[in-house]
Amino acid sequence: MSLQLNTRQVGDVTVLDASGKVTLGEGSAQFREKIKDLLNAGNKKILVNMADITYIDSSGLGELVSAFTSVANAGGAMKLLNLGKRVEDLLQITKLYTVFETFTEEPAAVRSFA
Amino acid sequence: MPEPASGHTQHADQLLDSTLESVDVGEALVLRTARDLGMDEDTQHRVGISVREALVNAVAHGNRYNVRKKVHFVVESDPETLTIRIEDEGDGFHEASVPDPTDAANIMRHSGRGLLMMRAFMDVVDYQPRVPTGTSVRMVKSLRPAEAGA
Numbered sequence: 001m002s003l004q005l006n007t008r009q010v011g012d013v014t015v016l017d018a019s020g021k022v023t024l025g026e027g028s029a030q031f032r033e034k035i036k037d038l039l040n041a042g043n044k045k046i047l048v049n050m051a052d053i054t055y056i057d058s059s060g061l062g063e064l065v066s067a068f069t070s071v072a073n074a075g076g077a078m079k080l081l082n083l084g085k086r087v088e089d090l091l092q093i094t095k096l097y098t099v100f101e102t103f104t105e106e107p108a109a110v111r112s113f114a
Numbered sequence: 115m116p117e118p119a120s121g122h123t124q125h126a127d128q129l130l131d132s133t134l135e136s137v138d139v140g141e142a143l144v145l146r147t148a149r150d151l152g153m154d155e156d157t158q159h160r161v162g163i164s165v166r167e168a169l170v171n172a173v174a175h176g177n178r179y180n181v182r183k184k185v186h187f188v189v190e191s192d193p194e195t196l197t198i199r200i201e202d203e204g205d206g207f208h209e210a211s212v213p214d215p216t217d218a219a220n221i222m223r224h225s226g227r228g229l230l231m232m233r234a235f236m237d238v239v240d241y242q243p244r245v246p247t248g249t250s251v252r253m254v255k256s257l258r259p260a261e262a263g264a
Binding site: 023024025055057058059061062063065066068069086090093094095096098099 | 134137156159163166167170174215216221222223224225226227228230231234
């Protein structure tokens with residue numbers, strides 16, 4: 001399944017519900033464009049809900065890192081919600097857990113942006 | 115499928131185009147093979163993503179999507195191991211030139227994590243130069259769960 005991205009607003013936090021695959025040539029560019037659009041629209045508190053991400057490769061991880069940097073450079077913050085075991089494993093292997101703030105509960109994640 | 119006297123079974127020996135479609139084809143073939151060899155779902159995923167990373171390296175970084183260059187893709191097994199060999203026709207690859215992506219100085223880089231993932235998920239990953247040009251990567255995964263590692 002290719003990447004599906006849907007946004008919803010919880011207070012001033014934009015929750016980006018992502019599902020499917022984030023891989024080179026497929027979901028990566030789509031994810032990049034979505035983050036760019038959100039920033040252009042002034043949404044700078046972004047919570048990426050990864051619950052339904054089924055697959056991510058090194059290119060997809062690279063997009064997460066680039067998005068994190070873009071949002072931070074715009075004066076905002078991007079955090080991750082509901083990592084599956086496979087994504088969590090990848091963050092451990094790559095030590096990206098030291099970069100991303102991650103949450104298992106959406107309310108706590110939303111409150112953390114305050 | 116051919117089964118030489120050595121006990122090895124050859125699951126694939128193909129020349130793939132230097133396209134991202136080839137990456138999908140190769141990954142799907144290895145996933146089927148891993149499943150047929152009795153690997154559990156997590157191990158299938160780890161082998162599949164390692165092959166994806168290696169094929170992307172061959173197609174994108176090695177052959178640079180050159181339509182005249184091919185990727186030699188070999189999958190074989192014996193009772194103990196699954197072995198995948200991926201060879202490109204690029205300018206060569208020096209592993210020492212890849213910065214450690216977990217180092218604080220590199221952690222925010224966009225790329226450079228594929229090899230780290232391959233090493234984490236496979237039991238053996240080694241690179242050899244090809245003659246006259248190119249790189250061959252061999253990846254091995256044990257079929258024994260107790261020795262499966264990652």
